Amino acid sequence: MSPARRHRWTAAAFLAPALLVLCTLVAYPIGYTVWLSLHSPDGSRFVGVANYVEMFTAPDTRRALTNNAIWVVVAPTVVTVLGLMFAVLTERVRLVNAFRLALFMPMAISFLAAGVTFRLVYDEDPNRGMLNAAIVAVHDSFSPPSPYPGATVREGSGLVASDDGTITTGVPVTAGEPASLPLVGLPVDALPAAAEPARPPAAGPGIRGVVWRDFLRGGAGRAGLVDPGELGLPGVVVQVVRSGEVVAETRTDASGQFAVPELAGGGYSVRLAAGNFTEPFRGLTWLGPGLVTPAIIGSYIWVWAGFAMVVISAGLASIPREAVESARVDGATEWQVLRLVTIPLVRPVTVVVAVTLGINVLKIFDLVLVLAPEPAQAEANVLGLEQYHASFTQLNAGLGSALAVLLFTLVLPGMAWRARVLRRHQVVP
Amino acid sequence: MTFVSTRVPQLRPAGTVPVGPPRPGLGRRLATRLGGITTQVVVMAVTAVWVFPTLGLAVASLRSATDNSASGWWTALAEPRQLTFENYLALLDNETILRSLWNTVLITVPATALVVAIGAFAGYALAWLDFPGRDWLFVVLVALIVVPVQVAILPNARLFGLLGIYGNVAGVIAFHVAFGLPLAVFLLRNFFRTLPRELLEAARLDGGSELAVFGRVVLPLSGPALASLAIFQFLWVWNDLLVALVFATSENAPITYALRGQMRAFSSNIDVIGPGAFLSMTVPLLVFFAFQRYFVHGVLAGSTK
Numbered sequence: 001m002s003p004a005r006r007h008r009w010t011a012a013a014f015l016a017p018a019l020l021v022l023c024t025l026v027a028y029p030i031g032y033t034v035w036l037s038l039h040s041p042d043g044s045r046f047v048g049v050a051n052y053v054e055m056f057t058a059p060d061t062r063r064a065l066t067n068n069a070i071w072v073v074v075a076p077t078v079v080t081v082l083g084l085m086f087a088v089l090t091e092r093v094r095l096v097n098a099f100r101l102a103l104f105m106p107m108a109i110s111f112l113a114a115g116v117t118f119r120l121v122y123d124e125d126p127n128r129g130m131l132n133a134a135i136v137a138v139h140d141s142f143s144p145p146s147p148y149p150g151a152t153v154r155e156g157s158g159l160v161a162s163d164d165g166t167i168t169t170g171v172p173v174t175a176g177e178p179a180s181l182p183l184v185g186l187p188v189d190a191l192p193a194a195a196e197p198a199r200p201p202a203a204g205p206g207i208r209g210v211v212w213r214d215f216l217r218g219g220a221g222r223a224g225l226v227d228p229g230e231l232g233l234p235g236v237v238v239q240v241v242r243s244g245e246v247v248a249e250t251r252t253d254a255s256g257q258f259a260v261p262e263l264a265g266g267g268y269s270v271r272l273a274a275g276n277f278t279e280p281f282r283g284l285t286w287l288g289p290g291l292v293t294p295a296i297i298g299s300y301i302w303v304w305a306g307f308a309m310v311v312i313s314a315g316l317a318s319i320p321r322e323a324v325e326s327a328r329v330d331g332a333t334e335w336q337v338l339r340l341v342t343i344p345l346v347r348p349v350t351v352v353v354a355v356t357l358g359i360n361v362l363k364i365f366d367l368v369l370v371l372a373p374e375p376a377q378a379e380a381n382v383l384g385l386e387q388y389h390a391s392f393t394q395l396n397a398g399l400g401s402a403l404a405v406l407l408f409t410l411v412l413p414g415m416a417w418r419a420r421v422l423r424r425h426q427v428v429p
Numbered sequence: 430m431t432f433v434s435t436r437v438p439q440l441r442p443a444g445t446v447p448v449g450p451p452r453p454g455l456g457r458r459l460a461t462r463l464g465g466i467t468t469q470v471v472v473m474a475v476t477a478v479w480v481f482p483t484l485g486l487a488v489a490s491l492r493s494a495t496d497n498s499a500s501g502w503w504t505a506l507a508e509p510r511q512l513t514f515e516n517y518l519a520l521l522d523n524e525t526i527l528r529s530l531w532n533t534v535l536i537t538v539p540a541t542a543l544v545v546a547i548g549a550f551a552g553y554a555l556a557w558l559d560f561p562g563r564d565w566l567f568v569v570l571v572a573l574i575v576v577p578v579q580v581a582i583l584p585n586a587r588l589f590g591l592l593g594i595y596g597n598v599a600g601v602i603a604f605h606v607a608f609g610l611p612l613a614v615f616l617l618r619n620f621f622r623t624l625p626r627e628l629l630e631a632a633r634l635d636g637g638s639e640l641a642v643f644g645r646v647v648l649p650l651s652g653p654a655l656a657s658l659a660i661f662q663f664l665w666v667w668n669d670l671l672v673a674l675v676f677a678t679s680e681n682a683p684i685t686y687a688l689r690g691q692m693r694a695f696s697s698n699i700d701v702i703g704p705g706a707f708l709s710m711t712v713p714l715l716v717f718f719a720f721q722r723y724f725v726h727g728v729l730a731g732s733t734k
Contacts, residue, residue, distance in 0.1 A: 006639075007558045007559045007560055007639075008558075008559075008560045008561075010554070010558055010639040010640075011554040011558040011559075011560040011563075012560075014550040014551060014553055014554035014558070014639075014643075015550070015551050015554045015555075015566075017547045017550065017551070018547050018548065018550070018551035018570075018610055018614060019551075021547065021603075021606060021607050021610060022570070022573065022607060022610055022611070024588070024607075025581065025585055025588075025603060025604065025606075025607035025608075026573060026576060026581055026607050026608065026611075028584070029580070029581035029582075029583075029584035029585050029588070030576070030580050030581060032583075032584035033580050033581065033583060033584055036583060036584070086475065089468060089471065089472055089475075090472075098476065099472055099475070099476050102476045102479045102480050103475070103476075103479050104717075104725070105479075105483070105714070105717060106479070106483070107717075108664060108710075108713040108714055108716065108717040108724070109483075109668065109710045109713055109714070110667070110668030110669075110670065110685055110709065110710070110713070111668065111670065112668070112670050112685040112688060112689060112706065112709070113486075113668075113706045113707075113709055113710045115692075116486060116688070116692075116702055116703070116706040117482045117483060117485065117486045117706070118482060119692075119695055120482070120485050120486060120489055120502070121481075121482050121485065127499070127500055127501060128497070128498070128500065128501050129501070130481060130482075130485055130501060130502075130503070133501055133503075302479065302482065305479075306479075310725060359575055362577070363577045363578075363579070365579075365670075365671050366670040366671060366685075369670070369689070370670075370689060370692060373695070374693065384577075384579060384671075387579045388579075388671065388674070388675075391582070391583055392674075392675065397583055400583060401583055403579070404577070404579040404580040404582075404583070405580065407577045407579050407580065408576065408577055408579075408580045411575050411576070411577055414575065415572060415574075415575045418575070419568070419571065419572065422571070
């Protein structure tokens with residue numbers, strides 16, 4: 001037997017297992033899926049393009065299409081830009097390896113594990129969820145939380161709680177006659193440690209009064225009067241108003257007393273500012289309506305940024321040093337070097353990264369299934385998830401297959417583009 | 430591509446002194462310095478952002494469900510008394526989780542070994558054997574790399590039903606092998622092509638059959654490529670959820686499937702999900718740290734899937 005003939009037989013034998021598997025489990029199923037997509041849910045009736053029409057019109061699938069479009073535009077862009085930034089950063093820092101390890105590590109774990117991880121990160125309760133805890137901490141350091149959230153007026157006390165959150169005295173206040181501002185609705189242990197027992201307002205010059213918690217454990221105590229053991233509310237912002245104008249502003253002391261001695265006459269009202277009582281900022285509902293898709297994309301970015309960084313780093317390393325050096329010698333600033341020399345030279349690599357991620361993102365499934373809580377699943381829907389539900393929850397093989405064919409079709413342009421790149425680099429004949 | 434520095438030192442003729450750019454002025458140097466500090470801070474912040482989620486899961490898995498529902502994992506850093514191995518000990522009594530971990534091994538090991546073996550034979554044929562239509566066949570196989578698994582799951586579910594392997598570990602393995610092969614063939618064929626032709630010709634002239642050339646010459650030289658492929662395929666299968674959901678029944682299901690079942694009541698099951706997810710991560714992370722180089726190669730090569 002000639003060597004060429006011998007080669008043929010050996011080749012056939014070597015290729016047989018692979019071809020057998022690929023023909024039965026990949027090639028034939030693709031054809032079968034196309035067939036299924038043109039038939040009724042149980043496969044008994046030819047329905048033409050009805051499944052495709054349903055796919056583009058039914059609200060669930062349209063939601064999935066829209067979300068997939070968002071995913072494909074946002075995720076690859078953000079990941080590539082971050083990857084480029086991190087790659088440039090790693091060019092010029094110590095401990096590069098620790099940085100790269102930290103960023104690349106999420107590539108090793110499953111989307112399920114990433115989903116579990118980010119369920120913890122995105123927990124809505126700022127006492128448990130890391131992200132909301134961080135946001136609340138930052139928010140509160142700029143605008144401190146109000147001291148008495150939820151405080152309300154006692155009925156029959158003569159105070160008026162307005163819709164804008166302020167609490168105002170109902171009858172005019174006159175200088176020399178102390179005003180009583182009893183509040184309720186504060187949790188038993190919610191007062192500042194500095195709070196001292198309230199004293200009945202003493203007579204004296206100007207507008208004065210007391211703001212206190214008109215409540216004793218067990219319901220003892222008289223409504224609207226300062227009883228022994230009731231605590232004053234320190235630090236309440238008190239505004240004195242006359243004909244709609246704020247004429248003075250002060251704060252209560254440790255026993256809830258306030259006084260503006262220089263005011264005389266009558267017709268004032270005492271107003272407690274809304275800022276005293278606003279509910280505290282609790283962060284955002286990450287995995288609820290409106291934010292669920294961006295939140296899931298965030299966790300995807302966490303998984304894939306390391307990939308983009310490593311590929312783009314390799315691209316940076318292959319940039320000729322002379323190009324960068326000569327730009328520096330010519331007096332370009334680091335920023336100019338980056339913008340005018342480095343980035344243009346590394347652009348082909350970033351395009352490869354973005355297209356690769358685009359193909360990957362189209363097929364996203366696990367992360368959405370795991371990370372979106374049950375009530376938000378519909379809102380976070382993507383094609384991969386809808387394909388799974390149509391096929392295995394609703395048992396609609398026709399619609400499921402149409403969605404699969406759509407996914408396949410969407411991947412094709414990326415595949416063709418990649419084939420061209422590979423061919424240009426002679427990786428494939 | 431590795432984590433080893435890729436900087437190449439510049440070559441210059443002996444006896445010459447490098448001429449750099451002129452020494453920048455004080456203002457510029459100060460700006461560079463400050464820029465350097467800013468960069469360091471940014472890098473540290475980014476590292477923290479990337480490490481904290483995983484750290485959070487690790488710490489949460491070491492806290493009781495009560496602690497986890499009362500406060501965030503970071504409180505345990507100030508109060509190490511919260512940390513306990515109870516959850517992990519309880520997991521040892523949790524048959525579902527233990528069996529699913531074992532199933533993951535039962536699925537992943539054969540699915541990886543088969544892909545490497547079948548892929549290596551096919552890759553060799555495409556690299557070094559002459560037959561008509563070889564290049565054309567290779568291009569078709571490469572095109573199959575990006576085929577989404579969704580396009581084949583329904584027909585295969587029916588086919589496996591007919592073959593009696595639907596719901597079994599065997600069905601899951603078969604599906605993973607099919608979808609792992611195109612990449613395997615692509616990677617190995619390209620690597621085999623880089624081996625020196627003379628080496629193969631010499632072995633052939635010595636009278637070795639193609640099988641002998643493949644087994645005694647090509648495979649021993651292809652360690653890195655086989656390792657990269659094996660690591661990628663291993664991770665791909667280990668981390669899979671979709672294929673398991675479709676093709677495995679609950680008693681044959683891998684850990685991803687079992688944990689997914691617990692997710693409906695996330696907060697109350699956190700004492701199972703936390704340690705379970707962390708255990709499922711340890712194997713990939715060990716592979717990652719032990720075989721960093723091959724790992725990066727494998728992941729980069731497989732990223733197109």
